[in-house]
Amino acid sequence: MRVTFGDFYGTLLRNLDEMRGRMRAAQEKLSSGKELTRPSQDPPRAAEILSIRRELESVEQYGRNAGSAIQLLEGALAATQRLQDLLGEAAVTAVAARSPRGPDTTVILTGKFESLLEGLVDGANVKDGERYLFSGYKTRTAAFAATTGVTAGGAQGITAVSYGGDSSRTTFALSDGLSVEVGIPGTSLSDSGGGDLFLGVMALRDAVATDNDAALAAAESDVARHLGGLTRAEAELGQALARAREAGGRYEAQKLDTLERISTREDADIAGVIVDLEAQRVLLDAALRAFVSVDAESLFDRL
Amino acid sequence: MSLTRGIDVAVRALTILRASQRTVAENIANAAAPGYSRRRVTSSLSESGQGSVQLSSFGEIDVTRVRDRFADAQLRAAVREQADARASSEALSDIELHLNPLGEDSLPSVLGEFTSALTEVSKDAADPIRRISAVRKAEELAAALNGGLSTLSERRTALNDSVVEGVADINRLLAVLAEVNRGLRPEGGDGLGRNNDLLDKRDQALEDLEELVRVNAIEGDFGKMVISINGHAVVEGDKFFEIEAVVSGAADPVVSLRVIDTGITIDPGAGSIAALGRVRDGTLLDIQTGYRSLRDFLVSAAGGSINALHAAGYDAAGALSGLPLFELDGAGGLRVRAEIAANPDLLAAAAAAAVGDGDNAIAMATASEAVISGGKTPQEFLAGLYTNLGFDKKLSDDLMDAAGRLEVATRRRADSVRGVSLDEEAARLLQYQRSYQALVRYISVADELVLLTINMGAR
Numbered sequence: 001m002r003v004t005f006g007d008f009y010g011t012l013l014r015n016l017d018e019m020r021g022r023m024r025a026a027q028e029k030l031s032s033g034k035e036l037t038r039p040s041q042d043p044p045r046a047a048e049i050l051s052i053r054r055e056l057e058s059v060e061q062y063g064r065n066a067g068s069a070i071q072l073l074e075g076a077l078a079a080t081q082r083l084q085d086l087l088g089e090a091a092v093t094a095v096a097a098r099s100p101r102g103p104d105t106t107v108i109l110t111g112k113f114e115s116l117l118e119g120l121v122d123g124a125n126v127k128d129g130e131r132y133l134f135s136g137y138k139t140r141t142a143a144f145a146a147t148t149g150v151t152a153g154g155a156q157g158i159t160a161v162s163y164g165g166d167s168s169r170t171t172f173a174l175s176d177g178l179s180v181e182v183g184i185p186g187t188s189l190s191d192s193g194g195g196d197l198f199l200g201v202m203a204l205r206d207a208v209a210t211d212n213d214a215a216l217a218a219a220e221s222d223v224a225r226h227l228g229g230l231t232r233a234e235a236e237l238g239q240a241l242a243r244a245r246e247a248g249g250r251y252e253a254q255k256l257d258t259l260e261r262i263s264t265r266e267d268a269d270i271a272g273v274i275v276d277l278e279a280q281r282v283l284l285d286a287a288l289r290a291f292v293s294v295d296a297e298s299l300f301d302r303l
Numbered sequence: 304m305s306l307t308r309g310i311d312v313a314v315r316a317l318t319i320l321r322a323s324q325r326t327v328a329e330n331i332a333n334a335a336a337p338g339y340s341r342r343r344v345t346s347s348l349s350e351s352g353q354g355s356v357q358l359s360s361f362g363e364i365d366v367t368r369v370r371d372r373f374a375d376a377q378l379r380a381a382v383r384e385q386a387d388a389r390a391s392s393e394a395l396s397d398i399e400l401h402l403n404p405l406g407e408d409s410l411p412s413v414l415g416e417f418t419s420a421l422t423e424v425s426k427d428a429a430d431p432i433r434r435i436s437a438v439r440k441a442e443e444l445a446a447a448l449n450g451g452l453s454t455l456s457e458r459r460t461a462l463n464d465s466v467v468e469g470v471a472d473i474n475r476l477l478a479v480l481a482e483v484n485r486g487l488r489p490e491g492g493d494g495l496g497r498n499n500d501l502l503d504k505r506d507q508a509l510e511d512l513e514e515l516v517r518v519n520a521i522e523g524d525f526g527k528m529v530i531s532i533n534g535h536a537v538v539e540g541d542k543f544f545e546i547e548a549v550v551s552g553a554a555d556p557v558v559s560l561r562v563i564d565t566g567i568t569i570d571p572g573a574g575s576i577a578a579l580g581r582v583r584d585g586t587l588l589d590i591q592t593g594y595r596s597l598r599d600f601l602v603s604a605a606g607g608s609i610n611a612l613h614a615a616g617y618d619a620a621g622a623l624s625g626l627p628l629f630e631l632d633g634a635g636g637l638r639v640r641a642e643i644a645a646n647p648d649l650l651a652a653a654a655a656a657a658v659g660d661g662d663n664a665i666a667m668a669t670a671s672e673a674v675i676s677g678g679k680t681p682q683e684f685l686a687g688l689y690t691n692l693g694f695d696k697k698l699s700d701d702l703m704d705a706a707g708r709l710e711v712a713t714r715r716r717a718d719s720v721r722g723v724s725l726d727e728e729a730a731r732l733l734q735y736q737r738s739y740q741a742l743v744r745y746i747s748v749a750d751e752l753v754l755l756t757i758n759m760g761a762r
Contacts, residue, residue, distance in 0.1 A: 001715075001716075001719045002719045002720075002722065002724050002727070003719075003724060004334075004718050004719060004722025004723055004724050005334040005335060005722060005723050005724065005725050006334070006335070006718050006722045006723070007715055007718050007719065007722055009335070010714075010718075011715075014711065036405065037405060038396075038399050038400075038404075038405065038693070038696075039399065039404055039405065039689050039690060039692060039693025039696070040395070040396070040399055040692070040693045040694075040695075040696030040697045040700065041693075041697075042693075043690050043693035043694045043697055044690075046404070046405060046689070046690060046693050047686060047690040047693075049405065050404075050405075050411065050682075050686040050689065050690075051686065053411070053412075053415075054411075054415070054682050054683075054686075057415045057418075057419065061419055061422055064423075065422075065426070068426060130430070131427055131429075131430070135659075136659070137428065137429070137657055137658060137659030137660050137661070138429060138658050138659045139427050139429045139430065139659055140429040140430070140659070141429075141658075166657060166658075166659075168657060168659070168660065170426065170427070170661065172426055173422075173665075182426075266405075298725065298726075298729070299725070299726045299729035299730060300725070300729050
């Protein structure tokens with residue numbers, strides 16, 4: 001077969017074009033860090049990547065849910081334990097109040113109960129950021145509002161505590177079919193309704209202030225019951241927290257696994273690409289030199 | 304043979320050699336000219352009654368092109384297939400580039416973010432920031448979908464524009480072929496080869512035309528061609544029948560080819576114009592239809608849809624919404640209901656008239672992942688569209704590779720016949736030079752002999 005002028009140069013140009021095309025592809029991989037930037041490069045792999053990305057979105061959402069749930073439950077649990085401490089201190093103070101006391105002791109004791117009451121209201125209005133933890137759905141409304149006035153003992157103090165939230169419980173999904181309640185409403189903080197949590201301490205304060213032993217005994221009993229309620233709330237929150245933590249730990253591993261699966265399909269082997277690019281460059285250089293060498297000779301030089 | 308007769312023969316041979324040298328020079332000068340076929344000199348010879356070969360009368364030197372018509376026909380077919388596959392690949396690549404299915408801001412990603420934003424609202428529906436974020440993600444989703452539809456519409460327009468440009472090219476080439484037909488004459492045998500340039504022009508025009516459409520070419524006297532496309536004559540003699548690009552369809556415009564004189568619509572068959580039409584009416588239309596299905600899914604008010612749930616839900620103030628979340632704008636695009644876009648507190652996240660209830664938000668998030676078509680969720684549906692696009696493009700690429708290799712092989716074969724080899728021409732030039740020198744010497748010697756003979760007679 002004759003080798004013509006057009007064939008010779010056409011072949012050279014075609015080969016150079018192909019080599020440059022391969023270099024461009026390698027450079028694209030290097031600059032993007034991706035083996036695959038378009039579905040047409042490997043359609044089945046692209047379909048896998050899109051599917052795994054959907055899976056990753058789901059894992060990340062559940063992971064966020066678990067993370068948020070852990071944060072809220074830890075806050076609620078700590079607050080519940082603080083309320084228990086305060087209520088426990090009220091119970092201990094009530095025991096001390098049984099002893100005969102003078103007017104000064106009465107003032108000190110009533111002041112202590114008032115302080116514990118204020119602490120309970122503050123504790124029950126705990127927030128995570130802008131979110132009240134014990135308000136049910138009404139997360140932007142303080143769970144409890146205290147009204148001050150003249151108490152039974154004649155001093156200024158909290159005379160009523162009203163609940164501003166609702167009885168709803170927010171649930172976060174941890175996976176398909178698995179969810180966790182991320183808090184308890186204020187109405188569930190005590191044995192029989194949230195307001196009683198404070199009434200018990202108010203009753204202790206007023207019983208001491210009015211020197212009413214019978215009322216004091218009844219109030220002590222109320223406080224003990226509400227302590228039990230708080231203990232149950234603490235247990236409930238603890239269980240939910242444990243479930244959320246377990247799910248959170250699982251999702252971290254799942255997320256890493258999913259990211260790795262995407263990476264093996266999508267990311268380029270940079271070292272391999274660099275080597276390939278260098279090899280292409282060397283070949284291109286060699287091809288050009290070969291052409292120059294062949295082109296240098298011509299029969300016309302002999303005419 | 305007498306001396307005078309010998310001189311006549313030598314002079315004739317010198318003329319042929321001169322023509323040959325001129326032809327070699329022409330070949331060398333045009334070696335790189337596109338579509339040029341190497342020339343060679345032929346002369347008519349007749350045998351005498353004594354068995355020797357004699358040159359016939361002066362004036363029958365022909366300069367003919369060297370071509371293999373079968374190889375040329377094969378090459379045209381290969382060029383057509385390669386142009387078809389390349390046009391298809393480039394058109395699909397354009398669509399893939401603009402849609403960017405694997406990008407981080409692709410439609411599936413934005414859809415996922417919208418679903419996620421609704422889920423975040425459900426976790427704390429009283430949080431105004433989450434509401435704002437959810438409404439903004441809804442707006443981003445609408446913008447992404449509208450952007451995709453707009454991009455696809457632009458791709459359609461671009462493909463149609465390419466077809467229109469192709470039709471203009473077809474007409475230009477048909478005009479060239481008609482002009483060539485007009486110029487072709489019987490060769491005068493004077494060695495000028497007047498038709499050769501026209502024939503080269505004709506063959507190049509034919510090859511260029513085959514890139515655009517499948518043509519049928521029948522050669523008549525002196526190389527005049529009758530050209531037809533899909534059975535419809537478009538070049539006959541020195542006339543050509545102009546083709547126009549006709550746009551039809553308001554929603555999804557389609558450009559078709561029609562012969563102006565007869566009004567007949569013609570199918571390009573194969574070639575780049577046919578490929579553009581296939582992409583436009585195939586893959587592109589499928590994706591457009593898919594995107595519209597997603598848009599319709601989002602604006603649907605059917606039971607269980609996002610809009611139905613939203614209308615039945617309650618806003619941040621505990622009031623019944625009654626509003627859809629998504630609606631169509633006047634141009635068929637998607638948008639978030641204006642009141643909700645302006646006031647995210649109107650996002651109906653609650654399933655009951657309870658402040659802070661986020662149950663409706665989670666229901667809408669779930670609805671955004673409901674089955675849209677063929678048992679697939681919207682994200683799966685989009686992934687299917689993109690995967691099909693990928694497969695179509697890959698197929699085009701593979702066909703382009705295969706057709707490209709075939710085109711190279713057939714071009715090489717055709718070129719091996721018609722192409723100019725500089726080494727060959729140089730060798731010929733050398734040969735003709737020596738032959739010319741020899742003939743000049745012969746004439747010189749013959750002349751001396753004649754003179755000698757004359758002078759002998761004069762003594």
